[in-house]
């Protein structure tokens with residue numbers, strides 16, 4: 001029960017990694033604000049938990065971010081941790097990227113962290129300190145074809161987190177990034193359906209084999225890292241990037257013959 005009497009905001013909390021984190025925070029006693037654009041899924045999840053509130057939040061909109069933090073303080077009396085996790089995938093080579101793709105990709109995946117952190121920092125300060133965790137990706141470090149905007153948004157997120165950690169370490173506000181490999185969420189399943197229609201499970205299993213652990217990562221495994229980083233156990237952890245990638249970034253794709 002590391003989060004008893006603690007208040008946490010999870011963006012993108014209605015599904016996938018965010019949903020797993022919402023459930024894990026709640027199971028350890030937290031009051032949780034679920035900030036998401038999916039009203040039906042977010043409200044249903046909030047109703048299923050003892051102390052949870054859904055707030056319609058498009059993280060790319062500054063007013064929505066401000067409201068999510070205000071709701072946390074007004075409903076539960078403060079804010080102790082922000083898991084800024086909302087993100088979208090988008091595919092296309094650089095020559096095909098439209099202005100709309102760019103605005104949407106950077107808007108959700110980067111600007112969303114900027115606005116959420118902008119309003120979370122003063123709220124965490126009012127509480128005497130706290131933690132921020134932003135979801136980046138292994139794609140901040142190494143990348144693949146057709147993801148220039150997604151990968152760049154994840155690298156920008158990593159640097160944003162480091163810079164925020166410098167400004168606020170002295171006041172007990174820690175900021176870290178998590179870098180997941182392939183995680184079995186609706187986002188990954190949509191990607192599999194895009195590239196291999198009708199072969200979603202087989203494609204995910206194939207992607208899993210490319211990870212040294214031999215499988216994709218479960219959302220709950222990512223949530224466990226997030227909870228650690230948001231807890232007092234991580235009191236010396238700030239300004240860092242934490243891989244939760246089943247060994248993917250340690251792997252050289254050239255394989256020696258048996």
Ligand SMILES: NC(=O)c1ccc[n+]([C@@H]2O[C@H](COP(=O)([O-])OP(=O)(O)OC[C@H]3O[C@@H](n4cnc5c(N)ncnc54)[C@H](O)[C@@H]3O)[C@@H](O)[C@H]2O)c1
Nearest residue numbers: 012015016017036037058059086087137182183185186187
């Ligand atoms: N699944 C993976 O393999 C993987 C790997 C590395 C990083 N990530 C990152 O993890 C995070 C979560 O991904 P996921 O796989 O759980 O995705 P998901 O699509 O399964 O869930 C994302 C959630 O974010 C919400 N969302 C989308 N746009 C939003 C917006 N503008 N404002 C607020 N909420 C919004 C969605 O409604 C959804 O509930 C993302 O930042 C993603 O880039 C995912």
